[in-house]
Amino acid sequence: PGTAPRTDPYSVQPTSVYSTGDVSIRPTGLTVIAVISLLAGIVGVLSGLFGLVGLFLGEAFANAIQPAGPGQNLQQQMQADINEVTQKYMWVTLPLTLVGIVVSGGMAVGGIGILTTKPWSRVLLRRIFLVAIVVECIKGITYAVSQLEMGPIMREHMSKIADSGGGPGGETMGQMMQVMSYVGIAFLAVWTITKIALMLWARGY
Numbered sequence: 001p002g003t004a005p006r007t008d009p010y011s012v013q014p015t016s017v018y019s020t021g022d023v024s025i026r027p028t029g030l031t032v033i034a035v036i037s038l039l040a041g042i043v044g045v046l047s048g049l050f051g052l053v054g055l056f057l058g059e060a061f062a063n064a065i066q067p068a069g070p071g072q073n074l075q076q077q078m079q080a081d082i083n084e085v086t087q088k089y090m091w092v093t094l095p096l097t098l099v100g101i102v103v104s105g106g107m108a109v110g111g112i113g114i115l116t117t118k119p120w121s122r123v124l125l126r127r128i129f130l131v132a133i134v135v136e137c138i139k140g141i142t143y144a145v146s147q148l149e150m151g152p153i154m155r156e157h158m159s160k161i162a163d164s165g166g167g168p169g170g171e172t173m174g175q176m177m178q179v180m181s182y183v184g185i186a187f188l189a190v191w192t193i194t195k196i197a198l199m200l201w202a203r204g205y
Helices: 028-064 072-088 090-115 121-164 170-204
Strands: none
Touching (some): 028 121, 072 121, 090 121, 121 170
16 A cells, blocks of 8 residues: 655745645644744844844933943943944944844744744744844954953953042953853853754754
8 A cells, every 4th residue: 555645844846835735734842943033033133123223222322321420431431442343343343233123024934934834834944043043143253352352341440440549459340241242242251052953953853
């Protein structure tokens, strides 16, 4: 006797592959991928838009909220040095942010496509995931390099700011700020690896 033909839930064939008669055949894993893609896409678009605002207005906002006091000039100098590092990598961060918004939008569309059994959803999401993996790698490297430059800047200036306030522990405060920047790099590395692993799993599902 012949065997029943296999169906691929991601197939680009007509939507009949999703159902047999009146019974839907969407695997649980595929539904999970669709929901995560939809939510991640929406969050990614919003965070990307806020990121664009931060790139162009972040310096003005940071200067506006600086408190007055004996360390105000030191804080302004620290912010200026940090902004210099930010501007240095603007040629990478700006395109990455724009591409990230497009990729996130594609994830949301792909998730909706799977949930509504569109035949193009498999191809779209697999391509989007591939681009997203590349973007995440470049973004992670750029962030790590910029933070490695900002760490010593924050240590130096925070030490001076703490000392200007008349309290003890200026050097300790500076060291803590530098350590926090390294902790941020480690956290981002773990989060990036997790996202890449999930996208590789989704591509091969």
